[in-house]
Amino acid sequence: MSEQLISHLQSTLSLVLYMSLLPLLSAMAVGLIVGILQAVTQVQDQSLPMTFKLLTVILLLLFGGALLAVPLEREAAEVFDSFPALTR
Numbered sequence: 001m002s003e004q005l006i007s008h009l010q011s012t013l014s015l016v017l018y019m020s021l022l023p024l025l026s027a028m029a030v031g032l033i034v035g036i037l038q039a040v041t042q043v044q045d046q047s048l049p050m051t052f053k054l055l056t057v058i059l060l061l062l063f064g065g066a067l068l069a070v071p072l073e074r075e076a077a078e079v080f081d082s083f084p085a086l087t088r
Helices: 002-041 047-086
Strands: none
Touching: 002 047
16 A cells, blocks of 8 residues: 555656646746846846746746646646555
8 A cells, every 4th residue: 555655746746847847947048048138238137037037937938828737737647546556
């Protein structure tokens, strides 16, 4: 029983890492580009990179959220289906 629980926890944690990878990478890339542009233009506004990162992540989740929700739905269905066996 505990092996199944550990397996579910491991797959859920890897799914969380997988789902957070794309927003983190996109925010990092946008932050790097905005940082380089700020260095070139000598604009030292601290809220500018955060605004672009936030907008990028929001747009990414709006347009790509359905693709990210499919593995989450599959994992949730698997956990709920095996829940009676895990709690015995």
